[in-house]
Amino acid sequence: MTDLTAYLRERTYPGRGIFLGRSADGKKAVIAYFIMGRSVNSRNRVFVTTDDGIRTQAHDPAKMVDPSLIIYHPVRVWEGATVVTNGDQTDTVRDALQAGQTFAAALRTREFEPDGPNWTPRISGVVEPDGSYKLSILKSLDGDPACCCRYFYEYDKPKAGMGHIIHTYAADGDPLPSYEGEPAPVSIDAPDAKSLSEQVWAALNEDNKVSLYVSYIDLATGERDTVITNKHEG
Numbered sequence: 001m002t003d004l005t006a007y008l009r010e011r012t013y014p015g016r017g018i019f020l021g022r023s024a025d026g027k028k029a030v031i032a033y034f035i036m037g038r039s040v041n042s043r044n045r046v047f048v049t050t051d052d053g054i055r056t057q058a059h060d061p062a063k064m065v066d067p068s069l070i071i072y073h074p075v076r077v078w079e080g081a082t083v084v085t086n087g088d089q090t091d092t093v094r095d096a097l098q099a100g101q102t103f104a105a106a107l108r109t110r111e112f113e114p115d116g117p118n119w120t121p122r123i124s125g126v127v128e129p130d131g132s133y134k135l136s137i138l139k140s141l142d143g144d145p146a147c148c149c150r151y152f153y154e155y156d157k158p159k160a161g162m163g164h165i166i167h168t169y170a171a172d173g174d175p176l177p178s179y180e181g182e183p184a185p186v187s188i189d190a191p192d193a194k195s196l197s198e199q200v201w202a203a204l205n206e207d208n209k210v211s212l213y214v215s216y217i218d219l220a221t222g223e224r225d226t227v228i229t230n231k232h233e234g
Contacts, residue, residue, distance in 0.1 A: 004032075004165065004186040005203040012205045013038070013172035014179075016086040018125045019200075020133040020155075021163015024189050028225075029131040029217040030163060032200055033074050033084050036208040041065045046230040047211040052077045053090075054213055059232035069113055069120075075213060080129035080222060082215070086168060087113065089122055097126075103134050104152050111148035112140050117175040119145050121168050131219050132156045135166050139178045153183055162187045192216055197227040 004019060019032040035056070037043040044063045047054045053075030058064040072088045083093045089110050096106030103126050113120040121139035134154045141147035155164065164183035169176045190196035197214040204212070215226040 001162065001185045001187055004163075004188050005199045007165065007184065007186050008200065008203040011167075011171065013169060013176075013208055015120070015168035015176065016123065017165055017167035018084055018086070018123055018135065019163055019165040019186070020084075020125050020127055020135060020158075021186075021188060022131060022158040022160050023216060024161040024191065026160035027219060029082075029127050029133070029158075029219060030188065030196065031075075031082060031084055031125075031127060031215045031217070032196065032213065033086075034200065034204060034212045035074075035086075035210045036204065037210045038208060042070060043210055044232075045070060045210055046232050047074070047213055047228045049228065053082075054228065056211070059230075069115060075215075082127045082217070083124070084126070084213075085122065085124040086120075087122055089124055093124060093126065103136070107136050107138060107152075108150060110138060111150075112138050112145070116145060117143070119143060119178070120176070121178050123166050123168060123179075125166075127217070129219075129222065131158055131217075133158065135164060135183050137166055137179060143175070143178070151182075161189060193225040193227040197229055201229050 016035045021030045044059050045056050046059050048057045055073045073090045075084045076094045093106045119140040121137050124136045127133045136152045166183040193214045193216045212229040
């Protein structure tokens with residue numbers, strides 16, 4: 001197991017990534033979600049807050065070429081559960097939970113993004129009010145879009161000071177190679193959202209990073225300490 005920031009420094013283009021875990025004191029659930037971009041369209045984004053989470057928004061609307069796949073709600077909160085994903089499947093999961101269905105059932109209705117030849121994986125997570133969490137990745141079979149592979153991971157008793165990260169791409173490339181394997185176990189020691197946000201932002205590749213969301217959720221009170229960082233402030 002390596003430190004989260006060391007893990008990120010080793011990767012120039014992990015794409016979009018979700019980290020879920022537990023604070024070092026064991027008292028808070030921790031969420032981090034970041035987006036990166038190589039194209040002008042992908043980099044022309046910021047995170048903005050909403051009543052129930054965050055959404056992506058064009059920094060300069062005049063430069064927006066195609067909003068599909070890049071404008072969505074990465075985070076939505078419903079009855080204490082926090083859903084975080086890299087696409088509009090956030091709404092799919094939230095709506096399923098509202099209807100009494102499960103995280104996995106919701107994602108069985110979705111597949112990877114229709115952006116061949118990359119076929120970008122859809123990564124998703126949910127943190128329950130008790131701090132337990134789930135992660136998922138929906139991806140093509142070795143780059144073949146004829147088959148969607150769906151993987152689900154559940155962590156019911158997270159350990160203090162650690163968590164798991166999953167991201168869309170294994171590395172930079174053309175086409176971009178999809179993430180491989182289980183979510184990677186990583187450690188964290190930042191005491192609050194501001195500290196972790198600063199650490200993660202500094203670790204992400206300077207040219208490719210776009211926006212970062214970090215939230216610490218007090219497991220006793222449900223209080224949220226949240227920090228948003230945008231490369232394009234404003």
